[in-house]
Structure formats: structure tokens, C-alpha cells
Amino acid sequence: MQPPQANRYRDSWCGELGSDDVGRQVRVAGWVRRRRDHGGLIFIDLRDRSGIVQIVFHPERGDELFALAEQLRPEHVITVSGELLARSAENVNSEMATGAVELTVADAEALASSQTPPFAIDEDGPVDEMTRLRYRWLDLRRDSMQKTMITRALITQTLREQLVARDFLEIETPILTRSTPEGARDFLVPSRINTGAWYALPQSPQLFKQLLMMAGYERYFQIARCFRDEDLRADRQPEFTQLDIEMAFVDEDQVIEVSEAAITAVFAQTGFETAPAPWPRIGYDEAMLRYGSDRPDLRFGLEIKDVSEQLRGSEFKVFESVLSGGGAVRALNAGRREMSRSELDSLNEVVQVHGAKAVAPITVGDGGWTGNLAKFFSAQQIAAVNEELGATDGDLLCFVADSENVAAVAIGALRLNLGARFDLIPEGHCACWVVDFPMFEADEESGGLTALHHPFTAPQGDLDDPESLRSRAYDLVVDGIELGGGSIRINSPDLQSRVFDAIGLDGEEAQARFGFLLEALEYGAPPHGGIAFGLDRIAALVCGHDSIRDVIAFPKTATGADPLTGAPAAADERQLRDLGIKPHVPPAVG
Numbered sequence: 377m378q379p380p381q382a383n384r385y386r387d388s389w390c391g392e393l394g395s396d397d398v399g400r401q402v403r404v405a406g407w408v409r410r411r412r413d414h415g416g417l418i419f420i421d422l423r424d425r426s427g428i429v430q431i432v433f434h435p436e437r438g439d440e441l442f443a444l445a446e447q448l449r450p451e452h453v454i455t456v457s458g459e460l461l462a463r464s465a466e467n468v469n470s471e472m473a474t475g476a477v478e479l480t481v482a483d484a485e486a487l488a489s490s491q492t493p494p495f496a497i498d499e500d501g502p503v504d505e506m507t508r509l510r511y512r513w514l515d516l517r518r519d520s521m522q523k524t525m526i527t528r529a530l531i532t533q534t535l536r537e538q539l540v541a542r543d544f545l546e547i548e549t550p551i552l553t554r555s556t557p558e559g560a561r562d563f564l565v566p567s568r569i570n571t572g573a574w575y576a577l578p579q580s581p582q583l584f585k586q587l588l589m590m591a592g593y594e595r596y597f598q599i600a601r602c603f604r605d606e607d608l609r610a611d612r613q614p615e616f617t618q619l620d621i622e623m624a625f626v627d628e629d630q631v632i633e634v635s636e637a638a639i640t641a642v643f644a645q646t647g648f649e650t651a652p653a654p655w656p657r658i659g660y661d662e663a664m665l666r667y668g669s670d671r672p673d674l675r676f677g678l679e680i681k682d683v684s685e686q687l688r689g690s691e692f693k694v695f696e697s698v699l700s701g702g703g704a705v706r707a708l709n710a711g712r713r714e715m716s717r718s719e720l721d722s723l724n725e726v727v728q729v730h731g732a733k734a735v736a737p738i739t740v741g742d743g744g745w746t747g748n749l750a751k752f753f754s755a756q757q758i759a760a761v762n763e764e765l766g767a768t769d770g771d772l773l774c775f776v777a778d779s780e781n782v783a784a785v786a787i788g789a790l791r792l793n794l795g796a797r798f799d800l801i802p803e804g805h806c807a808c809w810v811v812d813f814p815m816f817e818a819d820e821e822s823g824g825l826t827a828l829h830h831p832f833t834a835p836q837g838d839l840d841d842p843e844s845l846r847s848r849a850y851d852l853v854v855d856g857i858e859l860g861g862g863s864i865r866i867n868s869p870d871l872q873s874r875v876f877d878a879i880g881l882d883g884e885e886a887q888a889r890f891g892f893l894l895e896a897l898e899y900g901a902p903p904h905g906g907i908a909f910g911l912d913r914i915a916a917l918v919c920g921h922d923s924i925r926d927v928i929a930f931p932k933t934a935t936g937a938d939p940l941t942g943a944p945a946a947a948d949e950r951q952l953r954d955l956g957i958k959p960h961v962p963p964a965v966g
């Protein structure tokens with residue numbers, strides 16, 4: 377850190393004092409981390425943002441000073457000054473950055489006292505998450521949270537530097553706006569001045585960044601807050617932060633290149649090691665086949681094969697009925713594994729979550745298969761599958777039969793489960809791009825089609841056959857986590873209308889919702905494309921946290937609540953009246 381601005385509170389940082397400062401008069405300020413009384417002396421670990429230094433109160437320096445020291449408790453705030461001394465050799469603490477020195481207090485002032493904190497600030501032991509969030513300002517004081525938040529700030533700063541150095545302009549877009557579809561529900565904000573009308577909070581700055589390209593800004597970025605009202609999971613929050621990027625006159629390669637440069641710089645800054653970019657690009661179909669996921673974790677093998685052809689025509693009714701119904705049999709070779717019957721049975725639960733019925737496990741032995749399923753297959757079928765899976769005696773083979781999509785995703789989940797169960801995931805990290813996504817997927821609610829990425833993504837292929845269309849979208853995946861995604865966009869009004877049409881937005885509705893975009897597309901819209909990265913996910917990944925809540929200063933719980941402020945809270949009647957709102961149901965919160 378830079379030296380602090382010297383004032384009456386401090387002229388040095390606690391954590392930066394060292395042997396070079398010995399003999400200097402220094403003044404530091406901060407929080408009492410710990411107090412120890414030893415042989416008539418009082419030792420205090422004093423903490424500021426930079427770290428910790430030991431300060432010592434001697435009784436012979438005066439009763440008043442010593443009485444002050446006796447009053448100090450954890451989290452009291454003080455400023456002290458005195459001479460910095462070298463510790464005697466036996467007292468050097470090599471675990472502590474400032475462990476070779478200590479400050480002998482000549483003058484001290486208590487600046488604030490503190491209640492006893494509900495959990496220890498000087499330890500990173502487990503604390504119930506509700507308590508952490510309720511007392512977030514104390515939780516944020518803890519060492520691990522300080523490190524995380526500092527790393528997060530470094531990530532943001534690195535991304536900014538990378539993009540600014542490449543001529544990107546940072547431009548803000550509105551928070552009170554119209555719906556920007558990204559597949560979630562909107563958060564709505566009632567307008568007081570236009571009673572009965574509502575703003576939507578942006579699910580992303582998607583349409584504005586496209587308009588900025590049409591406006592000639594060429595290269596845009598924003599550290600943007602996005603709002604999506606969806607059911608929360610560990611990696612979701614109702615509001616989250618994206619690094620949002622858009623570029624004009626580009627194809628996929630340029631967006632990917634800029635992304636790789638920015639993300640590589642973040643990884644280098646935070647010591648997160650991957651193979652150097654360019655990272656491999658994997659087609660969606662291949663990812664779904666080999667890894668059973670469009671977010672493939674490439675850190676380990678256990679690759680999936682389609683063995684439908686090898687097994688067609690067997691006596692095993694379960695496989696036969698799936699295959700004759702147009703489904704698929706997918707398999708993986710788990711290697712030589714000893715699994716008990718109940719362990720094997722528990723694998724069924726892994727695939728059932730994804731809609732498959734069961735896992736058929738088969739062990740290879742004596743050149744054939746052992747167990748009671750073996751009898752249903754011919755020697756030829758067994759040999760063909762063994763060859764496809766590279767199976768040798770003792771290997772455990774796992775099969776899942778279902779419609780192609782269900783089989784793919786279910787065995788993909790099984791692959792991850794076995795990878796973790798057998799500790800197959802090595803140290804190190806693996807990045808890849810997934811490309812050539814389908815343009816549309818079936819929309820369960822409407823029975824029609826919906827855009828897999830979003831409906832502003834440029835399609836590739838024959839628009840008359842929407843189901844076979846691919847999109848010009850790309851996702852960056854690291855260790856099975858989607859860090860970001862984007863696409864080349866549609867830049868013609870006709871094509872945009874046809875895509876709206878394909879997802880069942882008729883002309884009138886498209887005009888009502890996105891008329892401004894369709895109109896802008898009429899006025900010289902350049903080819904353009906972009907991407908957005910989940911900043912919270914990047915921070916969680918490089919800091920080694922499972923939940924993005926651990927990398928957000930003030931996150932919400934799984935039910936979207938903030939135990940610190942009590943949000944969301946009931947609005948008072950007067951506010952509702954001003955907004956012209958009559959609640960249908962009484963508020964669920966107090």
C-alpha cells in the first residue's frame with residue numbers, strides 16, 4: 377500500500393512496519409484484535425486494512441496509559457504512537473508479516489469502544505451464515521473476507537485496465553428501464569408520476585449496449601449490475617454484477633480474443649493457473665456427447681460415448697425400447713472400481729434428478745461382462761462396446777438409456793459425481809469455449825420455441841428450419857463453471873423480426889416491446905457482438921469459494937432477503953397510495 381496520509385490518527389500502516397522502521401517514532405490506528413496480559417505488560421495485536429502489528433503497554437509509562445490499555449477489548453478502536461523496536465530473537469513471530477518488530481506505546485487514545493462481537497473476528501472458524509449476514513460489517517472485518525474483497529477489487533481493476541488499454545469506453549446504461557429478456561422474471565418498479573406504469577430493472581444491459589454500437593461507440597464496457605427475479609441457488613443472486621462488453625465490426629474471433637486477454641490478465645493477477653490462451657473451442661453437440669453438459673469440466677477424462685449402435689437389437693428390453701423409440705444409450709468407463717451394491721444403487725439418484733430412470737452398471741471380466749445383465753447381450757455387442765469404451769478386465773461400465781437429451785445430461789451428472797467420488801479431479805484449472813449452440817430450444821411453458829441465448833443473437837443456418845438452426849453464441853467455461861457468454865448479434869431488422877416470429881412474438885407484440893430496437897436497426901446498424909462475464913463467479917472461482925455470496929459485500933440469502941437491512945420490507949400505506957397500488961395479498965414480511 378502507499379504510505380497513509382499522515383494525520384493525528386496515523387502515519388504508518390500496521391501491516392507494513394518492519395525491521396527498516398526500527399528506531400522510528402510511528403503512529404498507527406486500528407482495531408484491537410487480541411489483548412494478552414503478560415508479566416505486567418499488556419500486548420495488543422492492532423489491526424488495520426494492511427495487517428497487524430503488536431503493540432506493548434508498559435506500566436512504567438504511566439498509570440493513565442496503562443489504565444486505558446486495561447480497558448481495551450477486541451474491536452475497540454485506538455490510535456497509539458511510540459518507538460518501533462526489534463523483538464528479541466526468541467520473541468520473533470515468523471507467522472506474522474510484522475513479527476520481527478513491536479511498538480512500545482508512549483501515547484494512546486481510545487477512539488471508539490465495541491460491544492462483544494457475536495462471533496470471533498480474529499478467527500475464520502465456521503459461523504452460521506445468517507449470523508454472518510446479519511452482522512455483515514463484522515463479518516467483512518474478518519481476515520478471509522478482507523482478502524476476498526481486496527481480490528475482487530483487484531479483478532475489477534484489472535479488467536478495467538485491460539479494456540481501457542484496448543480503447544473500450546466505459547458507459548453507463550439505465551437501471552430503470554423496459555424489460556430486457558435474459559430468460560428470468562423482471563423486477564418491477566412502480567412509477568409514481570405515471571401511476572399504473574412500471575419500470576423493469578435490467579436483466580442485463582443487452583439492448584443498450586447494442587444501441588451504443590449503432591450509435592457509433594464501437595467498443596463499450598461496463599461493470600453492470602443486473603437484476604433477475606428467479607429462484608436462487610448457490611451461484612445465483614437477485615442482483616449480480618457483470619463485466620459487459622460490446623464491439624462493432626467484429627466476428628466471434630475478435631470478441632473471444634479480447635475476452636481471453638482480459639480474463640488471462642485476471643488469472644495472472646490472482647495466481648489462478650490455466651493453460652495459456654487461446655483456449656480450445658468445443659461445439660455444443662460434442663460437449664453434450666462427451667461430457668453431458670454445455671459447461672464441460674475438462675479437468676478430468678471419464679468421457680462419455682454413445683453406444684446406441686453397438687447395442688441395438690439386444691435382448692435387454694430396457695435399452696431396446698429406448699432405442700426403438702429414437703432414444704440413446706450413453707456409457708462411460710469408470711475404470712477399476714470396487715463399489716458395493718448400495719453404492720451402485722445410490723448412483724440412480726444422481727441420474728434421476730435429471731429425469732433418467734437408472735444407471736445400468738456392468739463389470740468387465742474374462743473378456744466379457746459379469747453380472748446379471750451380461751446375458752442379454754451378444755459376444756459381438758459386448759466386444760464392440762468394450763472397444764468403444766477402451767474397457768479391460770475389472771473396469772466398471774455405467775450405462776444410461778433415455779431420450780438423447782435426458783441420457784446426455786443424466787450421464788453428464790454421473791460423470792461429475794464419479795469424478796468427485798473417486799477423486800479424479802487433479803490440481804489446476806481448465807478453460808474452454810463452447811460454441812455452435814442451437815439457436816432455439818423447446819419452451820416447456822408455451823410449447824413453442826425460445827431463444828437459447830437471447831433473441832438478439834445472430835443465427836447460422838437455414839431460418840426456414842428453426843429447430844436445426846445454430847447460433848453465433850459462445851460461452852467461456854472454466855472447471856465446469858460458465859464464467860461468461862455472448863454472441864454476434866442480429867443487425868438487420870428483417871432478420872430480427874423473423875427471429876421474434878420464430879419464438880412466437882408476433883409483429884404487434886414485438887413492436888410494443890422492442891419497437892425501439894427494430895427502429896434503430898433501420899438506421900445503419902453495424903455488424904456487432906459482445907459478451908458478458910459474471911464478475912461474482914469469476915471472483916468466487918479465483919478465491920476458491922463455492923458460493924457467490926462469499927464474494928459479494930452485501931449479498932442476499934437464498935430467499936432473496938437481506939438480514940442486515942431487513943429488505944425486502946413492507947411499504948407503508950401512504951407510499952402505496954402515492955404509487956396507486958393496492959396489494960392483493962398482505963405483505964409476507966414485516
Ligand code: ASP
Nearest residue numbers: 580582862863906907908
Ligand atoms: N446479455 C447477455 C447475458 O447477460 C450477454 C451477452 O450476450 O453479451 O447473458
